[in-house]
Amino acid sequence: MAWYKRVEIPIMITVICAVLQIVPYFFNVPQWEAVADDFIEWQMIVGTSALFLGAGSLYLLHVPKVKRKRRGWEYSVVLLIVMTIMIIAGLPIPQVGLGLSNQVYQFIYRNMTVALSSTMYSILAFFITSAAYRAFKARNIDAAILLISGTLVMLGNAPAGTAAWAGFGHIKSWLFDVPNLATMRAIRIGAALGSIVLAARTFMGVERGYFRGGGE
Structure with a gap:
């Protein structure tokens, strides 16, 4: 096997780049910070170059589609x-x-990008409404808790709800500040621990999903 095809090379590059970014974060070493800044600039350059590759890939994909007039070729022309x-x-x-x-x-x-983006977001509102209708059915205790909590939050956000009873606003604030915040912190802690484990597996060469198409 050629030396540039060995799996150790991407692992070594990943470890070196990660160490160069992690060390300046915890230690004040000007030399390391300068090298880390250079790597960030290289990251921006590589990312910009990838945009050209993406544009080229789109041309290679859609030009033959237009020439052969495959299904949906009109959209490819646009x-x-x-x-x-x-x-x-x-x-x-x-x-x-x-x-x-x-x-x-x-x-x-x-007039096109912003308008189309707003249109896509507005279409999502119908899917969200449909999903909420299906979810807000008290089939079990978990669904009942979700239904009650969602109803209280909606009443707390709606002007009509707080006008009918000011307590809806306080209940909504408590739901956001106590159970919701606690759950979000637990999720973030779990995600942080998972990121640490993934980084350790990557440094040790156990996790190889980021190169060779995810093969072992």
Whole structure:
């Protein structure tokens, strides 16, 4: 096996990068901090380069689809046209009027991207309502607790609820500040412990899901 295909190399790179980021967080070592800052800059450069790879992958995926007129090729045409316009209009060349302040770029972003994003969020409201209707059925004790808590929170948030009885607002605040906050802290502690265990497994080479397609 060639040396650059050995599994120890990505493990070693991961450990070195992690140590360079962890040590300056706990110890005040200017030399380490400078190296860590350089690694962060490299991370931004690599991430930006990945955007070009993503755009190229989209072209390679959708151009053949349009040529062969596969199912949904019309949407691919729209995607390719808009993406090409946004890439050209957003190029950082202010001398010719291109960049983030370009009128075409701003028009597409404000009138298409923002509008479509708001539309998607508004559609989610119907799914949330349907899920809440199915969930708020007291089939057992857990569902009953969820139903009562959700009803009290809604009454505490609704102006009509607090107008009918001011106690709904206090009950809602107690539910948020005591049981909800305690549960969230427990979840965060569990997630932190899980992250520590995952990091330890990664450093020891046990966790290999981040390279070679997740193979062992």
